[in-house]
Amino acid sequence: MxxxxxxxxxxxxxxxxxxxxxxxxxxxxxxxxxxxxxxxxxxxxxxxxxxxxxxxxxxxxxxxxxxxxxxxxxxxxxxxxxxxxxxxHGSQPSRARYASVTVSALVLAAIAVTVYNTEWTLNSGLTDPDAIAGLSGTFIEDEIASGEGRVRDASGIQASDSQVVQTGVLGDSTGTVGALLVREFVLPFETVGLVIVAALIGGLALMRPREGEPDPRGGG
Amino acid sequence: MFSEPLAWLIIALPVAAFVLNGTAVRAFLGPQSLVAGWITIAAVAGSFVLSIFALESVASDGATIHQQHDWIDVVGLHLTFGILLDQLTAIMFVVVSGVSLLVQIYSQQYMHGDRSYTRYYSFMALFTAAMLGLVSSRNVIQLFVYWELVGISSYLLIGFWMERPSAAAAAKKAFLMTRFGDFGFLLAILYIFSVNPEYLDIPALYEAVGAGAIAASVATWIALGLFMGAIGKSAQFPLHSWLPDAMEGPTSVSALIHSATMVTAGVFLVARFFPLFEASNVMDLVALIGAFTAVFAASMGLVANDIKRVLAYSTISQLGYMVMALGIGAYAPALFHLFTHAFFKAGLFLGAGSVHHASGTFNMRFMGGLRKDMKWTYWTMVIGSLSLAGLFPLSGFWSKDEILATAFERESGVGWVVLIAGLVAAFMTAFYMFRAIYMTFHGEYRGGAEVEAEMARNANLPEPVGLGHTHRHESPWMMVAPLIVLATLAVVAGFLVNPLFDVGPINKHAFATFVTERNESVFSVDQHGDVPAGAEESHLPDAVHAGAEPEFNIPVAAVSSVMAAGGILLAYAMYITGAVSPVAMGRRLSAIYSVLLGKYYFDELYEDRIVVRGFYNRLARSLAWFDTAWIDNVNVQLAKLTANVGRGLANVQNGQAQAYAAVMAIGFVVVLFAFLVWGS
Amino acid sequence: MTLENVLLVSGIIFAIGLYGVLSRRSTIALLMSLELLFNAVVIAAVAFSRFTPSAGLADAGAVTANEVRAALTGHVFAVLVISVAAAESALALALIFALYRAKETVEITDVSEMKR
Known part of the structure; x- marks a missing residue:
């Protein structure tokens, strides 16, 4: 630990x-x-x-x-x-209440049993100082040929002029999430944008008054 | 040397006639075209001429085994076909095409005016082709194909007047009963195939039998199957009952198919595989079946009133003669009898047709006195009957006597049985033939078809089918000419073909010598009974062997002649002088009389007991019950189960999204717990 | 606050949401329960991001910047799920309005079109 x-x-x-x-x-x-x-x-x-x-x-x-x-x-x-x-003026009394409670309790039990019976690999089990620094301390990122950068524990190293001492990603998540969204996950990100547009158009199509039906807004 | 294309041409000419009649003539010249008759006559005449050449060639050069041709050649199955032109084939060629030719000429007048004249001639051509192919087949399977073609053409011709229910039923009966025998034939073929497919080639089979390569037990089973086929086709007991019914066909058909040629196919089959039969243990069975049939069928002929049925029973009886002759090893006498019988029996049938032409009926009770009106028919039929009865010096005498003499020489139990059966049958044959002659031609005219129809009306019975009109005069020359030819042959075909001593250019025992001694392809075993080294010892005595030629036996001939004459005299006493009253006799022997008239109740046994009670009521009903109660019911119950389960499960699909979600959640829980319990 | 506890809270919220989905009649209330389900899932994703290392960090070898950033994949998924959930709720509300217009009801038990 x-x-x-x-x-x-x-x-x-x-x-x-x-x-x-x-x-x-x-x-x-x-x-x-x-x-x-x-x-x-x-x-x-x-x-x-x-x-x-x-x-x-x-x-x-x-x-x-x-x-x-x-x-x-x-x-x-x-x-x-x-x-x-x-x-x-209120939802009707819910039906099949006891059956629903039973099913939900069963699901909860299943989740709980799974959660407590699993050997999780935890951050607290990490020993590599670089990894710990990268997550929750401060670190320096090397500029190496591949451009990927190598993380090093910043506590024992003096940063040069070109290097920036960064906060661990758990300490400063916003910037990292932003970077992930436009780099590794740019495709799902754009897809979600498309999904939202499709959902908007679908919603509009569903709400559009049909022929022969009165406009719900009371207009034509 | 008779080349192979010519041999094929013998078969091909009638096939061409069949195709031509069935397609072009029928379509363009109509169903009653006389051209059809001339086409078939021309084709059969061509076949006949070629057959004579073939016989001449075989007589001078010996048997020719033409090459095999590939028929089916796939992995594991190599079938061939070809022509086997030996002495047996040559004789059968001449007999079949010769009788066929005469019958075709006769039919020109006899069938004149029939609605389906063209069809008649196409079927007759088909039959002739099939029979000619049958006798010349080199391969057993090829033979079987022709065998079935013969069967189907027989079916078509028996049921030629298919608008008559009785004719349709008779055709069906004939086909089904011969199929019974064919089943055995087929099993024999399959057994041959399983032993060695090479043996399907008949010369190869001869060779194997001659070399003793086929064990007696194997030969016995094969011969038994083949004999079953022969029993069916040649109407031997117990599959005899189809042949009398087959008289529903036109009389000319009966003359060609059900007396002279097709029914001899069974005899031919036994003769064709004679070496195999000799090597087997069924010879005694063959002899006994033949002997029994000879007497049994003749006894039914004693009381029949339909002239064609009398002749039909006579045919069965004579076929029994041939079969029993083969059974005692009298190969040459059997074929000789086949040869002579073909002529006089065809003549008798054609004579019966001629009588029908005049009286309009086949029922002898309504004939009588026709002698004055139809002299030619009368005398030809008398000659045929004398020959059939076996009176010296007509052809039937010589052939029948050879069989009896051989049986006498056997001096074995079976030989005595055959001899006695032959003598009894000879007596009966003479009696019923002359009973028929006297009832038909002598005495007072009893009115013919008109009276028969009127009596049926008075008795409130349905009018008999197939009645014609009465015009009491001789038939036209086209019908009489074949009768004369056949009567002549009935006189001369016996002595001149197989004489007792050298007669001019004809050698002593010419026929017997021809079919046996020079037939080395069939009898590779030494003619005088010396079994070659390595061959299995035949269980038959040496004298039984086909090569042995019986000497003319005066005592046997005398006894058989006395029996035949006795039969004739008894008929004379009963039907001409009235010294013995047939009515009184029938009354005194009423039990026997009714059994004979009932044909020993074999039709009842087969149709009522076996088919209706045994098959329909027991087997078929119980199977039907099993089918409905079990097979169907299981399906019905399964269907009901499915329907009920489906109805139950349909409630699950209630359209309620929340129910679906609940099921999903439960499924999730189940999967997760299953994973926790059994997973990893 | 351990991983197990956070996941348990997530599970409780999920179970509550599931109860709502199964028992509520009003489709709008049902939609709310669905949002609870989404939230439970997002909590789980973020909890994993916070408490478990990415695969590259747990193994031996030098730690790279990408491996460190991959620890926040759960956050990214949370954002994506929230976005999709927003779209979904917009669409669901449109459906509810359509249903209301067609059948004059928003009770899910009154709808059994799936039966056919």
């Missing part, structure tokens, strides 16, 4: 608090009858999740979570709830 990956007690405490809030909000989302209230609880749950992201050193994902989920999806759902009068 090495200290570099130890989680501070305060962070651990914050995680449990955030988890408790998230789980509680999630339970409310699936149980309250008023769909509008459920949407509000959903936004709370999203915020809890983003907090967990921040605690997991994933600042960029956390920000995206807030922007996309809390800022866009929750609002979208809330507006939908308000537009469909049917649901604003």
């Amino acid at each position: 090495n200290e570099a990956f130890e989680v501070p007690t305060v962070v651990s405490f914050a995680f449990w608090v955030a988890s408790a809030i998230t789980i509680a909000a999630a339970i409310m989302v699936v149980t309250v009858r008023d769909v509008f209230k459920a949407a509000v609880f959903l936004a709370g749950s999203f915020i809890g999740v983003s907090a967990i992201f921040f605690l997991l050193n994933a600042e960029f994902v956390g920000v995206v979570q807030i922007l996309v989920y809390v800022g866009a999806v929750s609002i979208l759902i809330a507006f939908s709830v308000m537009m469909i009068s049917d649901v604003s």
Whole structure:
């Protein structure tokens, strides 16, 4: 075990608090009858999740979570709830509740058993000082012929003028994620862009008033 | 030297006639074209002339085995075909094409005006071609093909008037019953094939038999199968009952096929494989079957009232004669009898056709007194009957007597059985033939077809089919001429062909010598019974061997002549003078009479007991029950099971997305737990 | 806060979401439950990124910059999943509106077109 990956007690405490809030909000989302209230609880749950992201050193994902989920999806759902009068006065009592609970409990059990029975390869098991520095310390990246760069523990080395002492990727994830998105994962990234465009067009096509049907906006 | 193309031409000419009649003539000149008759007559005449040449060639140069041609040559199967022109073939060529020619000429008038005249002549040509091919086949499988062609043409001709249900049924019966025998033939072929495919070539088979390369047990099984085929085709007991029914065909067909040529195919088959039969253990069986059939069929002929049926029973009886002759090793006498029988039996049948032409019926009860109206028919039929009865010096006497003399010389149990059966059959034959003659030609005219139809109407019976019109006068010369030719042959074909002493250019025992002694291809074994070194000892005494020629035996001839004369006299007493009343006799022997009239109830046995009760009611019904109760039911139950399971499972597809998702989740859990328990 | 604990939290949220998906009648509530499922998955991806090394780091040999960056693959996937989820929810809402227009209902139990 090495200290570099130890989680501070305060962070651990914050995680449990955030988890408790998230789980509680999630339970409310699936149980309250008023769909509008459920949407509000959903936004709370999203915020809890983003907090967990921040605690997991994933600042960029956390920000995206807030922007996309809390800022866009929750609002979208809330507006939908308000537009469909049917649901604003409450969802019908859920059916097959006990069967659903059983199935969900089984899935949870399966996940839990798997999680606790697996021998995970953990960061805390790393011994290479370069690797530890690259993840959570500070390091220097060599410029070598291939352009890939070699990571070296910066603590014992004096950086030259052309070299920059970098923070480990877990400490400063945003820049690294950005680099990954436009380098190694540029193809999935662009594909996701295409998917979003397709989804938008599909949504518009579905919503377009059909021939002979009254426009839902009450127009022509 | 008779070249191979000429030999093929003998077969090809009738084939060409068949094709020409069946296609061009039928299509362009109509179903009643006289041209069809002339085409077939010309073709058969060509075959006949070539056959004479072939006979002459064989007589001067000996047997010719023409080369084999590849028929089927694939891995593991090499079949050949070719012409085997030996003495047996040459004689059969002449007999078949000669009788066929006369019958074709006769048919020009006899079938005149029939709706399907063209069809008749194409079938007759097909039959002639098939029979000529049969007798000249070199390969057993080739022979079998012709054998079946003969069978199908016989079927077509028996059922020629297929609009009559009885004719259709008779054709079916003939075909199916001969198929029974063919089954044995086929098994024999397969057995030969399994022993050594080379032996399918008949000369190779002769060679193997001569060298003793075929064990007696193997030969026995093969011979048994072949004899089964012969029993079917030659209407021997117990497959005899199709031949009387086959008289449903035109009389000219009966004359050619069911007396002179096709039914002798079975005898021919035994003769063709005679060395094999000699090497086997079935000779006694052959002799006994033949002897039994000879008496058995003759006894049924005693009471038949249909003139064609009388002749049919006579044919079966005479075929039994030939078969029993072969069974006691009398190869030459058997063929000699085949030869003479072909002429007088064909003549008798054609005479019966001529009688039908005048009286319109075949039922002898409605004939009588025709002697005055049809002199030529009367005398030719009397000559044929005398010959058939075996009276000196007609041809039937000589051939029958040779068989009996051989049987006498055997001095074995089987020999005595054959001799006694032959004598009894001779007596019966003489009786029923002259009974037929007297009922047909003597006494008062009893009205012919008109009276028969009227009596059937009065008795509220369906009118007999095939009745013609009565016009009591002699048949046209085209019908009488063949009768005269055949009657002449019935007189001379016996003594002059196989005389007792040298008659001018004809040597003593010319026929017997011809078919045996010079036939080295068939009898590679020394003619006088010396078995070559290395060959297996034949179980038959030396004298049985085909080469042995019986001397004329005065006592036997005398006894058989007395028997025949006795038969004639009894018929005379019963039907002319009335000294013995047939009615009284029938009453006194009513049990025997009804058994004979019922044909020993073999039709009932086969059709009612075996086919209907045994086959339909027991076997077929139980199989049908098994089929519905088990085979079908299993399927029905399976289908019901499938339907029920499907109906049950259809509920799963309820269209509810959440149910689907639940199933997915459960599946996920199951897979995950399975992985945890059994995985890694 | 260990990997196991974070994954457990992720699993709990997933189970809650699954319960919602299976039991909710209103399609909008169902959509919300679906978003919970997505979130559970994203938490798991980020947790792996935080607690487990990439393959290149765990083996022997020099550590390269790419290997270090690969440790954040989970973050990238999180971003991608969130994007797809956003698109999905937009489309799902469009479907819900279409359903509402066609059938005057948003109850999923009233829809069984898949039966045919």
